[in-house]
Amino acid sequence: MLHLVIADSELELAPKLIVDHPAIVNYAKRRNKKPEEVLLDSTYHHSALKKLEDGERRGRPDIVHVCLLNALESIANKEGKLRVYVHTRNDEVIYIKPETRIPRNYNRFVGLMESLFKNGVVPEGLELLRMEEKSLAELIDEIKPDGVFVMHENGESMKPQEFGKVLAGLQSPLVVVGGFPHGDFRSEIPGKKISFYKAPLMAWTVVNEIIINFEHWVL
Incomplete structure (x- = not known):
């Protein structure tokens, strides 16, 4: 997984x-x-x-939207080989059930996230999305992976297919991808830093490469 x-x-x-x-x-x-x-x-x-600290990188729900669309519609997710989580800058964690269908329309996605922040779960009863106050470190401790990898532009250079093989060789690997437009992680993350390319890549591109190359070895 x-x-x-x-x-x-x-x-x-x-x-x-x-x-x-x-x-x-x-x-x-x-x-x-x-x-x-x-x-x-x-x-x-x-x-x-402009009035906020880190204002130049804040207010980017579109990054989460595209990443979730790609991940949840992947073959790995449909085959039960993937679990996806969103951790926010304010240390909230969104747990997402694999069967969740994220709205393709961005405005509908925004409305969904606003309901989640307000109510803690959406929809009521099914709880396809659930939000809890939790740091990234606490989430990692909870999952108890047998390997943690952080996608980082200054990480060890590795071809995506090679990285997919590494992930496939573990029982429960965890990969962290930044959900921000530029800069570095705010959270301290224990794990091996990995880079796919000599220049920065969009978060959703990295998500695609991770999942597709993981699928290559496990499906």
């Missing part, structure tokens, strides 16, 4: 510091929501982000 964690993801509700900013207030009003209940999104809130 491969465990994939999209870590330090820039997925959060509008922080208290900027809930009264016109960009947030007007956006919330258009959507008939309270400002504190809308997902932070750099596309709409870039002027408000």
